[in-house]
Amino acid sequence: MYQRPQHLLSRWARSHRVFFFEEPVQAPEIGLQFHETPEGVTIVVPHVPVGLDTADADAVQQTLLDEAFVQREIDRYILWVYTPMAACFAKHLRPFVTVYDCMDELTGFAGAPTELAEREARLLERADVVFTGGRSLYEAKRRLHPNVHAFPSSVDTAHFAAARASLPAPDDQAEIPAPRLGYYGVIDERLDLDLLAGIADARSEWQLVMVGPIVKIDPASLPQRSNIHYLGGKDYADLPAYAAGWDVALMPFALNASTRFISPTKTLEYLAAGRPVVSTPVADVVSPYGEEGLVRVVEDVEGMVDAVEAALEHGFEPIAAQVDEVLARTSWDETFARMREQVERAGAPARSRSRSSGFDVMVVGAGFAGSVLAERLASQAGKRVLVVDRRPHIGGNAYDHYDEAGILVHRYGPHIFHTNSCEVFEYLSQFTKWRQYEHRVRASVDGRLVPIPINLDTINELYGLDLSSREAEAFFASLAEPVEHARTSEDVVVGTVGRELYLKFFRNYTRKQWGLDPSELDASVASRVPARTNRDDRYFTDVYQAMPRHGYTRMFERMLAHPNITLLLQADYRDVSGIVPHDELVYTGPVDEFFDLRYGKLPYRSLEFRFETHDCPVFQPAPVVNYPNEHPYTRVTEFRYLTGQEHAKTTVVYEIPCAEGDPYYPVPQPENAALYKRYKELADATPGVTFVGRLATYKYYNMDQVVAQALAAFKRLQAAAGVAAGVRAWT
Numbered sequence: 001m002y003q004r005p006q007h008l009l010s011r012w013a014r015s016h017r018v019f020f021f022e023e024p025v026q027a028p029e030i031g032l033q034f035h036e037t038p039e040g041v042t043i044v045v046p047h048v049p050v051g052l053d054t055a056d057a058d059a060v061q062q063t064l065l066d067e068a069f070v071q072r073e074i075d076r077y078i079l080w081v082y083t084p085m086a087a088c089f090a091k092h093l094r095p096f097v098t099v100y101d102c103m104d105e106l107t108g109f110a111g112a113p114t115e116l117a118e119r120e121a122r123l124l125e126r127a128d129v130v131f132t133g134g135r136s137l138y139e140a141k142r143r144l145h146p147n148v149h150a151f152p153s154s155v156d157t158a159h160f161a162a163a164r165a166s167l168p169a170p171d172d173q174a175e176i177p178a179p180r181l182g183y184y185g186v187i188d189e190r191l192d193l194d195l196l197a198g199i200a201d202a203r204s205e206w207q208l209v210m211v212g213p214i215v216k217i218d219p220a221s222l223p224q225r226s227n228i229h230y231l232g233g234k235d236y237a238d239l240p241a242y243a244a245g246w247d248v249a250l251m252p253f254a255l256n257a258s259t260r261f262i263s264p265t266k267t268l269e270y271l272a273a274g275r276p277v278v279s280t281p282v283a284d285v286v287s288p289y290g291e292e293g294l295v296r297v298v299e300d301v302e303g304m305v306d307a308v309e310a311a312l313e314h315g316f317e318p319i320a321a322q323v324d325e326v327l328a329r330t331s332w333d334e335t336f337a338r339m340r341e342q343v344e345r346a347g348a349p350a351r352s353r354s355r356s357s358g359f360d361v362m363v364v365g366a367g368f369a370g371s372v373l374a375e376r377l378a379s380q381a382g383k384r385v386l387v388v389d390r391r392p393h394i395g396g397n398a399y400d401h402y403d404e405a406g407i408l409v410h411r412y413g414p415h416i417f418h419t420n421s422c423e424v425f426e427y428l429s430q431f432t433k434w435r436q437y438e439h440r441v442r443a444s445v446d447g448r449l450v451p452i453p454i455n456l457d458t459i460n461e462l463y464g465l466d467l468s469s470r471e472a473e474a475f476f477a478s479l480a481e482p483v484e485h486a487r488t489s490e491d492v493v494v495g496t497v498g499r500e501l502y503l504k505f506f507r508n509y510t511r512k513q514w515g516l517d518p519s520e521l522d523a524s525v526a527s528r529v530p531a532r533t534n535r536d537d538r539y540f541t542d543v544y545q546a547m548p549r550h551g552y553t554r555m556f557e558r559m560l561a562h563p564n565i566t567l568l569l570q571a572d573y574r575d576v577s578g579i580v581p582h583d584e585l586v587y588t589g590p591v592d593e594f595f596d597l598r599y600g601k602l603p604y605r606s607l608e609f610r611f612e613t614h615d616c617p618v619f620q621p622a623p624v625v626n627y628p629n630e631h632p633y634t635r636v637t638e639f640r641y642l643t644g645q646e647h648a649k650t651t652v653v654y655e656i657p658c659a660e661g662d663p664y665y666p667v668p669q670p671e672n673a674a675l676y677k678r679y680k681e682l683a684d685a686t687p688g689v690t691f692v693g694r695l696a697t698y699k700y701y702n703m704d705q706v707v708a709q710a711l712a713a714f715k716r717l718q719a720a721a722g723v724a725a726g727v728r729a730w731t
Contacts, residue, residue, distance in 0.1 A: 134263025367396020
């Protein structure tokens with residue numbers, strides 16, 4: 001971590017939880033690494049795979065960022081950004097205040113990403129306040145944002161003033177003779193290497209001590225002289241000991257694009273250490289330090305030699321009192337206090353808006369139904385929308401994230417997208433790119449893994465036959481036990497494939513899934529799984545079958561990224577409703593809960609998920625294996641098939657149906673349908689509330705059906721609004 005964020009964040013940590021997201025580390029496995037600093041700052045290091053392009057790297061970092069928010073329950077927060085490269089993978093966040101702390105003009109650095117300028121423009125659009133690392137950078141940025149403040153980096157005076165006393169000489173510097181001219185910092189394209197060589201050649205008795213890592217330049221390009229010593233990178237804690245052994249501190253910066261706006265922190269650090277300083281004419285060194293006589297500023301080798309000779313002759317004492325006056329005004333505590341004041345001012349309008357303006361619509365639930373309606377209302381109707389969800393994440397049951405092994409998993413079981421609706425597919429395509437994927441399932445029956453839905457290969461494998469499609473039709477017909485009125489799931493299956501296949505594939509699976517015998521369940525449960533007389537082993541036959549390229553959570557983030565949408569997670573809408581004004585309500589939660597279980601609780605089946613990670617790239621021969629008969633679980637899903645992720649390990653999830661827990665599946669029985677009908681009558685009679693989604697309408701929908709229902713609900717709301725507007729205009 002750079003010194004500026006380290007000092008500032010450690011001070012924030014005295015009163016707030018602070019998380020610092022480091023630059024990503026390339027690693028074989030995706031994941032997050034957390035560690036705590038002694039000051040209480042949590043350092044979060046994302047691990048991303050090698051070789052990703054920018055878009056994929058952003059997507060992975062965005063997912064990991066969200067996972068960190070979920071794991072550490074980060075809700076109301078300030079977003080403090082040090083690099084515009086975070087503008088894309090953090091763009092979905094909804095902080096209380098966004099701070100852009102621009103320490104350097106990164107576009108001038110060697111190897112700067114080509115998209116850096118564009119990302120900074122996006123960041124400046126959303127930032128509430130901008131800090132710059134010096135006066136010249138302030139002059140460059142103040143025309144780009146209405147709230148820019150210059151905060152040259154400060155100094156930990158006590159830390160560096162220790163160099164004014166006698167400190168033990170570091171081993172690698174102790175044997176270097178005096179006089180020593182020292183520099184510490186990154187050794188990169190910002191240094192004038194020809195100037196270094198010129199000084200060394202002009203005064204062979206002077207020893208140039210260069211402390212710092214070599215970055216972005218070829219070490220072979222460094223001038224090699226017997227009196228130039230490259231000591232490598234050192235810990236921040238050790239720097240005063242090195243400075244204590246120098247006679248003069250150097251800042252031999254090149255005058256190029258990378259140094260045009262720099263405000264070197266080391267200027268004050270060298271002065272605090274009691275070293276006379278000689279520098280090239282970097283703008284933020286010339287003013288104020290050169291103008292005030294605290295730093296000797298020169299342009300070329302001859303001037304540098306003369307300035308160093310003067311510094312060696314006069315030493316530090318002539319300027320010591322003046323330096324200490326400057327240091328008293330430039331402590332990190334002082335800088336932090338002034339920055340904090342600006343952050344609080346930037347947050348005041350947001351607090352005022354949240355108290356007074358309210359919202360046009362409150363949407364309860366950030367799953368498919370709520371997110372689609374929120375996006376349509378915000379983008380197409382210009383509504384101000386507040387989305388409230390109990391969970392610490394968006395996406396509802398479709399939420400996905402990287403687990404501890406770095407594998408992208410679906411937290412609430414597999415979600416496979418498929419649809420025949422061009423409208424639904426094109427709508428979602430606004431928010432994601434797709435990875436083509438056709439889902440396949442095997443069932444463990446009679447010791448074999450055979451295709452499900454039952455097809456020609458299933459029959460031939462189980463019975464040792466070699467039937468054709470036409471012969472398979474006759475085979476199914478010979479097994480079927482036609483039922484005149486198919487009322488239950490058992491009737492549907494037995495009437496289609498017969499009792500033997502019903503017992504092998506359906507009866508026990510259904511009993512586990514629903515806690516009921518198929519004879520007790522509505523016929524609609526079995527109608528979703530047909531039997532086939534061909535070799536098509538796809539689980540679905542829809543026109544559009546694909547998976548979001550970067551996962552469902554990425555898709556939801558883009559859907560909810562509209563500036564008219566505000567997210568409030570880990571909150572119950574009942575607690576919020578009386579505090580935050582809103583005109584209308586969209587409700588996607590359980591309809592019986594909305595009415596305080598007035599007629600009793602609607603029955604649901606739930607699921608328990610047991611995740612396992614295995615030290616092998618592949619665990620099972622199919623994306624999903626159903627277990628109709630043995631074991632308490634119904635199926636095992638291996639996520640690598642769904643996501644296309646390449647990884648040395650693999651994660652699977654076992655699904656164990658249960659009666660208690662989150663509501664997943666409405667239990668399809670006539671008495672439950674009758675109970676829901678009573679709640680629906682209440683819902684229809686409730687003005688200003690739109691009920692949409694699985695839970696609000698007590699019906700199991702596929703994802704595409706929920707999207708279609710939400711789009712249809714938006715059209716109805718728009719039509720109703722148009723009628724209301726016409727009535728108001730007429731009256």
